[in-house]
Amino acid sequence: MNHLFHRHCHSSLPHAVEGNGAYIIDQHGNQYLDASGGAAVSCLGHSNQAVREAMHQQIDRIAYAHSGFFTTDVAEELADTLAARAPGDLNHVYFVSGGSEAMESALKLARQYFLEKGESQRTRFIARQQSYHGNTLGVLAVGGNQWRRAPFDPLLTPSEHIAPCYAYRDKHENETELEYGLRAANALEEKLLEVGPETVLAFVAEPVVGATAGAVTAVEGYFKRIREICDQYGILLILDEVMCGIGRTGTLFAHEQEGIHADIVAVAKGLGGGYQPIGAMLASDRIYQAISSGSGFFQHGHTYMAHATGAAASLAVLQEFERQQLLPAVQQRGQELSRALHERFGDHPFVGDIRGRGLFQGMELVADRGTKQPFATATKLDSKIKKYAMAEGLMCYPMGGTIDGEQGHHILLAPPYIIESQQIDELVAKLSIAMEKAFGELKHD
Numbered sequence: 042m043n044h045l046f047h048r049h050c051h052s053s054l055p056h057a058v059e060g061n062g063a064y065i066i067d068q069h070g071n072q073y074l075d076a077s078g079g080a081a082v083s084c085l086g087h088s089n090q091a092v093r094e095a096m097h098q099q100i101d102r103i104a105y106a107h108s109g110f111f112t113t114d115v116a117e118e119l120a121d122t123l124a125a126r127a128p129g130d131l132n133h134v135y136f137v138s139g140g141s142e143a144m145e146s147a148l149k150l151a152r153q154y155f156l157e158k159g160e161s162q163r164t165r166f167i168a169r170q171q172s173y174h175g176n177t178l179g180v181l182a183v184g185g186n187q188w189r190r191a192p193f194d195p196l197l198t199p200s201e202h203i204a205p206c207y208a209y210r211d212k213h214e215n216e217t218e219l220e221y222g223l224r225a226a227n228a229l230e231e232k233l234l235e236v237g238p239e240t241v242l243a244f245v246a247e248p249v250v251g252a253t254a255g256a257v258t259a260v261e262g263y264f265k266r267i268r269e270i271c272d273q274y275g276i277l278l279i280l281d282e283v284m285c286g287i288g289r290t291g292t293l294f295a296h297e298q299e300g301i302h303a304d305i306v307a308v309a310k311g312l313g314g315g316y317q318p319i320g321a322m323l324a325s326d327r328i329y330q331a332i333s334s335g336s337g338f339f340q341h342g343h344t345y346m347a348h349a350t351g352a353a354a355s356l357a358v359l360q361e362f363e364r365q366q367l368l369p370a371v372q373q374r375g376q377e378l379s380r381a382l383h384e385r386f387g388d389h390p391f392v393g394d395i396r397g398r399g400l401f402q403g404m405e406l407v408a409d410r411g412t413k414q415p416f417a418t419a420t421k422l423d424s425k426i427k428k429y430a431m432a433e434g435l436m437c438y439p440m441g442g443t444i445d446g447e448q449g450h451h452i453l454l455a456p457p458y459i460i461e462s463q464q465i466d467e468l469v470a471k472l473s474i475a476m477e478k479a480f481g482e483l484k485h486d
Contacts, residue, residue: 055431060087063457063464065436073431074456076468077438081251081284081401081455084311085361092316092357099353108347116352122359123323126293129302131323135339136347140283140309141175143320147279147305148179149341151242154277154328157335160239167232167276168245169205171446173253174281183245186253187446201236203228205250206259209394209405210413210444218260225259226266233274243277243304244270248295251284254443255403255451256396264299277304277328283320284401287311288362288458291372291399298398304328314358319351367458374460375399381469382454391416391480400458405443406450415449416483418442422450425482429475437472 047054055067063086065073075083085092099115106113120134135150137143148166155163166183173189174180181190182197185205190197204211204225212221229244244267250257271278280303285295287308292298294306305328309320332339345351362368379395379402386392386404393407408416416422423439430437443449456468 062086062088063460071434073434073436074464074467075436076454076456077436078455078457079315081289082310083315084288084458085314085358086457086459089361091361092354095353095357096316096350099350104350105348113349115349115356116347119352119356122356123321127323128294128297130326131306132326133324133329135322136352137320137343138318138345139320141177141180142343143283143307143309143322144175144180144281145177146322146341147307148183150305150324150328150339151277151279153340154331155242157331162240163242165201165236165241166243166245167201167203167229167241170202171205171253172247174245188442201232203232206263207257208260219262222260222263223266226263229267230270238274238276241276243279245279245281247281247285248299249285249290249398249401252440255405255453256401258396258398264301268301279305281307283307283309288368288371289399289401289455291368291375313351313355317351317354319355371399371458377462378402378465381465385469385473400456402454404452415444418447420483422479425479426452426475429478430472433471433474435471435475
């Protein structure tokens with residue numbers, strides 16, 4: 042009997058026994074190119090010596106001290122490092138154990154901020170359809186992915202949702218990208234006026250939509266208009282960079298490329314690179330000052346927040362970004378990956394859109410390119426592609442429900458920042474084989 046409660050009760054998974062750069066090796070010696078970073082986590086690959094040494098050194102000093110009694114030098118240094126590099130005045134960093142915790146912290150901080158200001162009537166969040174902000178009940182309620190929400194709907198607090206900025210499917214033929222972006226952003230103002238802006242805490246969004254839609258970027262001008270609306274109606278802007286942040290798109294924070302400042306940002310995944318579980322919420326000066334000059338106490342907390350070993354791993358990850366000049370590398374390799382995907386799949390009969398930014402790329406799969414008709418949900422195309430990719434020695438991140446949580450399929454790619462040009466060629470070649478085998482199986486079903 043297997044006593045480990047797996048994600049799927051009937052899964053039969055290979056055992057990962059070793060990591061070597063961009064590859065994971067199983068118990069039989071099979072090698073898998075990690076083209077998804079697990080789930081956009083392993084930004085430095087699986088065997089970075091500097092990070093491992095930093096963790097060992099921290100464990101030798103002290104592995105953990107509860108944040109209710111102590112702080113640590115390494116957590117303080119990591120907070121200084123992030124604040125110094127964050128856009129705007131995100132000068133206050135709250136460390137947790139992962140992305141869902143970071144986003145839960147963001148939601149609770151938004152509520153307490155307005156309580157401190159005497160605006161207790163604010164209870165609503167507005168987010169976007171097909172968004173995903175984590176699996177705990179609070180952030181699951183704010184997220185707009187129906188498939189993930191459905192089993193737990195009776196337990197979820199009400200939230201409001203508007204359409205995403207999804208140009209491939211929603212931009213009209215007679216619209217420019219700028220016109221479409223303004224129309225999509227103005228849906229936030231319409232929703233605010235519908236529910237009453239005085240009842241709303243914040244608008245929540247991913248700068249680049251990850252797991253649920255496959256690296257969907259906003260068109261130019263969308264987030265600038267969103268920021269204007271938030272300011273006009275006095276609500277906060279919370280950006281979820283759990284998947285797309287910490288260098289994944291080519292800048293340390295993804296929203297740097299939108300030319301805006303956020304009030305609260307959540308990061309995780311690449312923050313620890315998989316070497317330790319860690320996430321962080323960054324808050325602006327005005328948010329922090331409202332708490333500091335009011336109750337003085339954020340009514341929230343987690344046992345492992347500001348974990349010393351996690352902070353040591355994360356600090357070493359960020360130092361490796363500098364030492365290896367990985368953010369410029371992400372931009373360069375991202376261009377190579379995009380070019381390779383377009384060359385191989387740009388005319389593919391079942392690839393409708395290739396999109397993304399940096400080393401965060403996605404392909405949307407369609408049954409008909411002209412009409413953009415999706416494959417039937419029952420095909421389980423995403424599972425088939427994953428199965429054949431693993432057989433070829435490739436880890437990628439196919440998902441279903443791209444369009445509305447039920448219809449549509451996409452493949453998300455998020456390889457480590459250390460990926461080399463020949464490994465991009467390997468990625469595309471193996472992905473091509475996996476896709477052809479999956480489409481071939483569909484013909485025989």
